[in-house]
Amino acid sequence: xxxxxxxxxxxxxxxxxxxxxxxxxxxxxxxxxxxxxxxxxxxxxxxxxxxxxxxxxxxxxxxxxxxxxxxxxxxxxxxxxxxxxxxxxxxxxxxxxxxxxxxxxxxxxxxxxxxxxxxxxxxxxxxxxxxxxxxxxxxxxxxxxxxxxxxxxxxxxxxxxxxxxxxxxxxxxxxxxxxxxxxxxxxxxxxxxxxxxxxxxxxxxxxxxxxxxxxxxxxxxxxxxxxxxxxxxxxxxxxxxxxxxxxxxxxxxxxxxxxxxxxxxxxxxxxxxxxxxxxxxxxxxxxxxxxxxxxxxxxxxxxxxxxxxxxxxxxxxxxxxxxxxxxxxxxxxxxxxxxxxxxxxxxxxxxxx
Amino acid sequence: xxxxxxxxxxxxxxxxxxxxxxxxxxxxxxxxxxxxxxxxxxxxxxxxxxxxxxxxxxxxxxxxxxxxxxxxxxxxxxxxxxxxxxxxxxxxxxxxxxxxxxxxxxxxxxxxxxxxxxxxxxxxxxxxxxxxxxxxxxxxxxxxxxxxxxxxxxxxxxxxxxxxxxxxxxxxxxxxxxxxxxxxxxxxxxxxxxxxxxxxxxxxxxxxxxxxxxxxxxxxxxxxxxxxxxxxxxxxxxxxxxxxxxxxxxxxxxxxxxxxxxxxxxxxxxxxxxxxxxxxxxxxxxxxxxxxxxxxxxxxxxxxxxxxxxxxxxxxxxxxxxxxxxxxxxxxxxxxxxxxxxxxxxxxxxxxxxxxxxxxxxxxxxxxxxxxxxxx
Numbered sequence: 001x002x003x004x005x006x007x008x009x010x011x012x013x014x015x016x017x018x019x020x021x022x023x024x025x026x027x028x029x030x031x032x033x034x035x036x037x038x039x040x041x042x043x044x045x046x047x048x049x050x051x052x053x054x055x056x057x058x059x060x061x062x063x064x065x066x067x068x069x070x071x072x073x074x075x076x077x078x079x080x081x082x083x084x085x086x087x088x089x090x091x092x093x094x095x096x097x098x099x100x101x102x103x104x105x106x107x108x109x110x111x112x113x114x115x116x117x118x119x120x121x122x123x124x125x126x127x128x129x130x131x132x133x134x135x136x137x138x139x140x141x142x143x144x145x146x147x148x149x150x151x152x153x154x155x156x157x158x159x160x161x162x163x164x165x166x167x168x169x170x171x172x173x174x175x176x177x178x179x180x181x182x183x184x185x186x187x188x189x190x191x192x193x194x195x196x197x198x199x200x201x202x203x204x205x206x207x208x209x210x211x212x213x214x215x216x217x218x219x220x221x222x223x224x225x226x227x228x229x230x231x232x233x234x235x236x237x238x239x240x241x242x243x244x245x246x247x248x249x250x251x252x253x254x255x256x257x258x259x260x261x262x263x264x265x266x267x268x269x270x271x272x273x274x275x276x277x278x279x280x281x282x283x284x285x286x287x288x289x290x291x292x293x294x295x296x297x298x299x300x301x302x303x304x305x306x307x308x309x310x311x312x313x314x315x316x317x318x319x320x321x322x323x324x325x326x327x328x329x330x331x332x333x334x335x336x337x338x339x340x341x342x343x344x345x346x347x348x349x350x351x352x353x
Numbered sequence: 354x355x356x357x358x359x360x361x362x363x364x365x366x367x368x369x370x371x372x373x374x375x376x377x378x379x380x381x382x383x384x385x386x387x388x389x390x391x392x393x394x395x396x397x398x399x400x401x402x403x404x405x406x407x408x409x410x411x412x413x414x415x416x417x418x419x420x421x422x423x424x425x426x427x428x429x430x431x432x433x434x435x436x437x438x439x440x441x442x443x444x445x446x447x448x449x450x451x452x453x454x455x456x457x458x459x460x461x462x463x464x465x466x467x468x469x470x471x472x473x474x475x476x477x478x479x480x481x482x483x484x485x486x487x488x489x490x491x492x493x494x495x496x497x498x499x500x501x502x503x504x505x506x507x508x509x510x511x512x513x514x515x516x517x518x519x520x521x522x523x524x525x526x527x528x529x530x531x532x533x534x535x536x537x538x539x540x541x542x543x544x545x546x547x548x549x550x551x552x553x554x555x556x557x558x559x560x561x562x563x564x565x566x567x568x569x570x571x572x573x574x575x576x577x578x579x580x581x582x583x584x585x586x587x588x589x590x591x592x593x594x595x596x597x598x599x600x601x602x603x604x605x606x607x608x609x610x611x612x613x614x615x616x617x618x619x620x621x622x623x624x625x626x627x628x629x630x631x632x633x634x635x636x637x638x639x640x641x642x643x644x645x646x647x648x649x650x651x652x653x654x655x656x657x658x659x660x661x662x663x664x665x666x667x668x669x670x671x672x673x674x675x676x677x678x679x680x681x682x683x684x685x686x687x688x689x690x691x692x693x694x695x696x697x698x699x700x701x702x703x704x705x706x707x708x709x710x711x712x713x714x715x716x717x718x719x720x721x722x723x724x725x726x727x728x729x
Binding site: 042045046047048152153156224225227228234235236314315316317318319320321322323324 | 371373374379380381395482484485486487488489491492493496552553556558559561562709710711712713714
């Protein structure tokens with residue numbers, strides 16, 4: 001019996017299923033707890049405590065929040081387009097969740113039983129493009145949610161969300177394209193490998209792309225100082241009419257995006273699962289498991305840095321105005337990223353021949 | 354050009370203005386203020402203010418109370434600066450009675466007034482910053498306000514609606530050790546103002562959100578009868594403490610900060626500078642505290658002679674005036690309140706023209722309205 005299970009585990013399909021389950025569980029846990037971490041950290045920034053009542057250090061708070069959202073009444077306004085209203089939250093949530101699948105979390109763990117990569121689910125060769133297209137899909141959720149609510153505030157929120165995410169997608173893509181050009185590949189693991197073999201993280205040569213990515217990733221996820229779609233003191237947001245778990249989907253979707261983009265950033269610019277100051281690939285050939293685990297930890301720490309950056313920015317800055325935001329997107333970031341793209345392309349063509 | 358299009362296209366491409374109801378349950382209207390905005394896209398082309406959701410009939414109510422009983426009612430006007438409201442009313446009754454207030458009482462009143470101004474401005478700073486999206490400033494401001502309110506509580510016995518002064522003076526001298534605590538707080542507080550400024554004044558986003566937004570010209574500001582920092586930001590020198598001196602204010606050396614451009618940023622700067630001046634006034638008052646009586650002799654039952662009196666103080670929002678008519682009985686015949694928030698709110702129409710919705714939020718914050726005072 002046991003050997004049968006063992007054999008089954010080795011089949012790629014079952015292994016992939018197991019990995020999907022593990023990935024989902026881990027991702028959900030991380031997403032749930034980043035809400036708590038954010039609130040606690042904001043508390044410390046703002047000389048207060050933050051939620052610390054539910055469980056030790058408030059550790060059960062996310063579960064309590066989830067339960068609360070689930071048992072709340074799910075209202076659908078009379079004037080709304082009820083079909084769109086019901087499906088819109090799913091559009092923000094699931095595309096970003098799918099994105100986790102293409103990330104590679106560590107160097108392959110070479111086991112005698114299986115030669116399969118344990119720390120990557122689907123390391124597709126157009127990973128970067130897939131990620132970008134998935135993040136564009138996320139716009140539909142906000143736009144449809146705002147439109148379908150049949151109310152003016154969400155309508156404004158949806159309009160803002162739509163134009164903001166569209167205009168920041170362009171510089172974000174252009175800045176990621178420079179990374180792709182440096183690595184010569186769209187595959188995320190190849191991008192990390194390129195940084196490992198050059199022994200140079202891309203944020204040093206591509207510092208402009210890195211800064212643009214940092215700005216755009218905040219704008220992409222609609223967070224302060226670019227949280228106009230939900231600017232709660234102005235237009236309440238595209239999810240004004242939502243309640244219960246449908247609102248929860250938007251809420252979780254936002255944090256999924258935050259977690260996902262903070263995990264994508266290290267892979268693109270900070271060497272991903274590369275351990276700093278160590279020749280990973282040479283060591284990996286000697287101690288594959290150890291380096292694999294350590295690499296995973298290093299990846300986690302780098303991602304946490306980005307997540308912390310999100311929260312830090314949120315505690316510090318006021319909100320931009322709608323027109324100023326678009327102006328920055330189209331008149332500042334887009335030209336800079338275009339020029340940056342040409343410069344990197346020129347260097348790549350003529351100097352790094 | 355529009356007319357050349359076929360009618361079905363005209364219907365598609367026609368843009369129309371929409372009406373957006375902002376308030377009374379909107380988080381940025383600071384209470385139950387309601388604005389009906391006519392919008393062209395996100396741009397405001399028309400503003401219709403609707404007030405009265407918090408009307409409690411304070412002026413009428415006061416007519417059914419004796420002069421002493423009426424005092425705490427006026428704390429409920431601008432509930433964020435109850436002490437100054439009380440000073441205004443009590444001052445008007447004293448003027449009616451022709452009572453001379455002891456010097457020491459005047460000094461204590463000035464100190465409490467200025468502390469209250471600090472508390473009120475701190476709430477304004479926090480909520481204004483929160484409206485524009487800087488959430489941390491709120492908590493820092495509330496932290497310092499807590500210290501101010503503690504000081505007021507120690508002196509007056511209440512934190513928020515402290516029926517501050519009796520007619521004729523003050524109730525108590527400062528409790529033991531109060532002056533030292535106050536001095537220590539003022540010393541710390543100066544650094545805290547620097548902190549707020551560091552977070553906001555030079556902040557690029559803050560400046561972009563506030564400079565040039567909600568402009569009101571010098572002439573318009575005067576014509577609309579604005580007062581307080583909202584007026585002074587438009588470069589008009591008018592502060593009741595200097596222009597129509599009352600209480601012990603002539604004894605102190607302080608400046609009236611003026612703005613140049615009359616925009617949201619200047620109103621913000623004016624209030625920040627005003628907080629520094631308030632600290633200066635309190636320090637001088639603590640240093641030069643005279644000895645003497647706490648209260649003038651006033652008969653237990655107050656029956657002012659027939660006549661009328663108008664007394665005005667510089668409230669935290671602007672010029673706060675009390676007009677009392679006495680018919681010689683125990684109760685006032687009429688009390689009229691010139692409330693700064695109500696009058697300043699009228700300027701919103703001029704300020705909000707051709708601004709965006711997001712600016713509307715910054716504007717309401719910069720006028721610093723308290724609906725208890727607008728609706729009375």
